[in-house]
Amino acid sequence: MSAGRDVSMPAPVEDLLPAARRMKRSAAARYRAVSWLFAREATKESVATRVRLAASAEAVWDELMFYEEVPGRAPLLLRAVLAQPVRTEGDKRRAEATVRCVYSGGAELMKRITSVEAPRSLRFEVIEQRLGIEDCIRTLGGSYEIQSCGEASEVVLTTNYEAYLRPRALWRRVEAALVSQLHRHILGGVSAAIQRKSEVLRAEAQEPRTARRDIAGGGFACTISQSRSRH
Numbered sequence: 001m002s003a004g005r006d007v008s009m010p011a012p013v014e015d016l017l018p019a020a021r022r023m024k025r026s027a028a029a030r031y032r033a034v035s036w037l038f039a040r041e042a043t044k045e046s047v048a049t050r051v052r053l054a055a056s057a058e059a060v061w062d063e064l065m066f067y068e069e070v071p072g073r074a075p076l077l078l079r080a081v082l083a084q085p086v087r088t089e090g091d092k093r094r095a096e097a098t099v100r101c102v103y104s105g106g107a108e109l110m111k112r113i114t115s116v117e118a119p120r121s122l123r124f125e126v127i128e129q130r131l132g133i134e135d136c137i138r139t140l141g142g143s144y145e146i147q148s149c150g151e152a153s154e155v156v157l158t159t160n161y162e163a164y165l166r167p168r169a170l171w172r173r174v175e176a177a178l179v180s181q182l183h184r185h186i187l188g189g190v191s192a193a194i195q196r197k198s199e200v201l202r203a204e205a206q207e208p209r210t211a212r213r214d215i216a217g218g219g220f221a222c223t224i225s226q227s228r229s230r231h
Contacts, residue, residue: 041164042138042162042163042164043162043163043164043168044140044160044161044162044163045160045161045162045163045172045175046158046159046160046161047158047159047161047175047176047179047180047183048156048157048158048159049156049157049158049179049180049183049184049187050154050155050156051154051155051157051183051184051187051191052149052152052153052154052155053152053153053154053155053187053190053191053194054151054152054191054195055152055153055191055194055198056148056151056153057119057120057146057147057148057153058119059153059194060119060146060153060155060190060194061118061119061120061146062119063190063193063194063197064092064122064144064146064190065092065093067088067189067190067193068087068088068089069086069087069189070084070085070086070087070185070186070189071189071192071193072185072188072189072192074181074182074185075181075185077177077178077181078178078181078182078185081178082131082133082178082182083103083104083105083107083131083132084103084104085101085102085103085104085182085185085186086102086103086104087101087102088100088101088102089101089102090111092113092116092122093116093118094113094116095113095114095115095116096112096113096114097112097113098110098111098112098113098127099111099112099113099124103131105132107130107131107132108128108130108131109126109128109129109130109131109139110126110127110128110129111124111125111126111127111141112124112125112126112127114141119146120145120146120147121143121144121145121146122143122144123141123142123143124141124142124143125140125141126138126139126140126141126142135164136163136164136165137161137162137163137164137165137175138161138162139159139160139161140160140161140162141159141160142157142158142159142160143156143157143158144156144157145158155187155190157183157186157187159179159182159183161175161179163175
């Protein structure tokens with residue numbers, strides 16, 4: 001038997017990165033070609049992703065309202081095909097406000113908040129899209145719906161869009177997979193931000209208790225006080 005890679009084993013992710021970068025560089029031309037071949041009259045579609053977060057509805061809502069930067073790298077497939085979300089700018093707490101969503105490579109999405117029902121629901125419409133995929137997909141709007149589940153919350157992120165690619169039986173699955181990955185990437189960032197904030201609050205709450213125990217037990221705080229009194 002000859003030595004070498006077992007072709008039955010999947011290639012490491014690192015081996016796929018150069019190909020993914022080449023895919024991303026040629027994305028605009030590829031979208032135009034696919035659009036020219038398959039585009040027809042637009043069909044309205046909707047993708048909803050449901051995620052459970054270990055936080056109250058109020059905590060999730062607060063994080064969504066002040067959520068700006070999207071931490072971490074998007075999944076490989078998402079990076080290869082779509083621009084990666086970077087941050088949001090604008091006040092999401094009031095209806096009629098305009099929010100700018102910044103993506104990698106200078107891409108952006110402009111949203112108008114249409115409905116705010118704290119801490120349960122946030123709805124928006126897209127008033128401008130510049131993501132490089134306009135010949136294939138145009139985003140119409142979407143929503144965040146938050147429901148309490150005991151000490152946790154369920155968040156449903158929905159995106160409504162117009163799709164031009166045919167056959168729809170094929171492209172609907174591809175689009176749903178990509179949009180769902182984007183949803184999970186965004187909500188994963190929200191979850192990570194909530195967890196970091198909880199850890200900081202727990203650490204701050206423990207500090208006064210630790211100081212009181214030291215004083216009551218004649219520990220470090222009392223030792224410093226006694227040392228100063230001798231001088």
